[in-house]
Amino acid sequence: MTSTTPLVMRIMALSISTAKRAGVIIRDVLKQGDLGIVDKGKNDPQTEADRSAEKCIIASLSKKFPTIKIIGEEGGTDLNVCDDWLVSEPNESFLQQSCPAAWQDAQPEDFVIWVDPLDGTAEYTQGFVEHVTVLIGVAIKNSAVGGIIHQPFYQHASGEIGRTIWGLKGLGTGGFTPVAPPKDEFIITTTRSHSNALHQRAVDVFNASKVLKVGGAGYKVLQLLEGKAHAYVFATPGCKKWDTCAPEAVLEANGGTLTNINGEHYEYHADVEHVNRRGVLASVGSDHKELVEKIPLDVRQAVGSK
Numbered sequence: 001m002t003s004t005t006p007l008v009m010r011i012m013a014l015s016i017s018t019a020k021r022a023g024v025i026i027r028d029v030l031k032q033g034d035l036g037i038v039d040k041g042k043n044d045p046q047t048e049a050d051r052s053a054e055k056c057i058i059a060s061l062s063k064k065f066p067t068i069k070i071i072g073e074e075g076g077t078d079l080n081v082c083d084d085w086l087v088s089e090p091n092e093s094f095l096q097q098s099c100p101a102a103w104q105d106a107q108p109e110d111f112v113i114w115v116d117p118l119d120g121t122a123e124y125t126q127g128f129v130e131h132v133t134v135l136i137g138v139a140i141k142n143s144a145v146g147g148i149i150h151q152p153f154y155q156h157a158s159g160e161i162g163r164t165i166w167g168l169k170g171l172g173t174g175g176f177t178p179v180a181p182p183k184d185e186f187i188i189t190t191t192r193s194h195s196n197a198l199h200q201r202a203v204d205v206f207n208a209s210k211v212l213k214v215g216g217a218g219y220k221v222l223q224l225l226e227g228k229a230h231a232y233v234f235a236t237p238g239c240k241k242w243d244t245c246a247p248e249a250v251l252e253a254n255g256g257t258l259t260n261i262n263g264e265h266y267e268y269h270a271d272v273e274h275v276n277r278r279g280v281l282a283s284v285g286s287d288h289k290e291l292v293e294k295i296p297l298d299v300r301q302a303v304g305s306k
C-alpha cells in the first residue's frame with residue numbers, strides 16, 4: 001500500500017481484516033458460553049458479542065481514519081480496547097485492485113462508515129448461527145458504495161470456518177461465487193423474527209413458489225447473491241442504516257438492487273434518520289420496479305406511516 005492508494009481502497013482493505021477479527025470475537029463469546037443478553041427493546045437483543053465486536057471494529061477503523069465519521073449500532077465510543085482487538089493490517093489482496101475512477105478523489109469528509117458488529121443477534125442467541133454476519137458499509141456522499149459481509153460461522157468444505165464477502169460499486173465483488181437464481185421459480189427471503197400482518201400482506205401478493213424465513217439483512221442479501229432467492233421483502237420499519245448499507249453496496253456491485261418498499265434508495269449521510277422507516281425490497285435478476293408495483297399502494301403507503 002502506498003500513500004497514494006485512494007482512501008476508499010484503504011478503508012475497504014482494513015474493514016475486511018477488521019470484520020474477520022470481529023468474527024473471531026463473536027465465535028469466542030459463544031464458545032465461552034455467557035452471552036450477556038440485554039434487551040434494547042421489543043425483539044431487539046444485544047449480547048456481549050455485539051458490544052465487543054463493535055469496540056474492535058470502531059477502535060481499529062477510527063485509529064487509522066481518525067477524521068472519518070463512523071456510526072455503529074451499539075453506539076460505542078469506548079476506544080480503549082486491548083491491543084489484541086486493534087487491527088492495523090489491511091487485506092493486501094484487496095489492495096492489489098484498481099480503484100474505480102468515480103471514488104478515486106473522495107475525501108475524508110465524503111465518507112460515513114456504518115457498522116453492524118453482529119447482524120442477526122436474535123438468531124445468534126437462538127442457535128441459528130449461520131444467519132449471523134458482521135456488516136461494515138462504506139457510504140460516499142450519501143450513497144452506499146462499498147460493503148463487507150463477513151460470516152463468522154460459514155463452514156467451508158475444507159473444514160475452515162468463516163468467510164468474508166466484499167463489494168465495491170464500479171469494481172465488483174469478491175469472496176464468493178455469484179449464482180443467478182432459478183428462472184422457473186420465484187423465491188422470497190424474509191424475516192423470521194419481525195413479521196406483522198401488513199408485512200405478511202406484502203409477502204403474499206407475490207404468490208412465491210417458496211418463502212424462506214431467515215435472520216439478518218446480511219444473510220438475506222447473501223441468499224440473493226448465491227441464487228437461493230429472487231427477492232428480499234421486509235415491509236415494516238425496524239432495520240436501520242447499518243443493516244442495509246453494506247448489503248446494498250455488495251448487492252448493487254453485483255447488479256442487484258436494494259431500496260425501500262417504494263423502490264427508492266435510502267440515504268446514508270451522517271445526519272440521516274437511522275431507521276429504515278419504509279422497509280426493504282431487494283432483488284436480483286428481476287425488474288425491480290415491477291416488483292415494487294406488485295405491492296398494493298395502500299400497503300406501501302401504510303409501511304412506516306405512523
Ligand SMILES: Nc1ncnc2c1ncn2[C@@H]1O[C@H](COP(=O)(O)O)[C@@H](O)[C@H]1OP(=O)(O)O
Nearest residue numbers: 044118119120121191194215216217238239243
Ligand atoms: N424491530 C427491529 N428492532 C431492531 N432491529 C431490527 C428490527 N427489525 C429488524 N432489525 C434488524 O434488522 C435485521 C434483519 O431483520 P430480520 O432478521 O427480522 O429480517 C435484524 O437482524 C436486526 O439487526 P440486528 O440483529 O443487528 O439487531
Ligand SMILES: [Mg+2]
Nearest residue numbers: 044045073121
Ligand atoms: Mg441489534
Ligand SMILES: [Mg+2]
Nearest residue numbers: 116119120243
Ligand atoms: Mg443488524
Ligand SMILES: [Mg+2]
Nearest residue numbers: 073116118119
Ligand atoms: Mg446488530
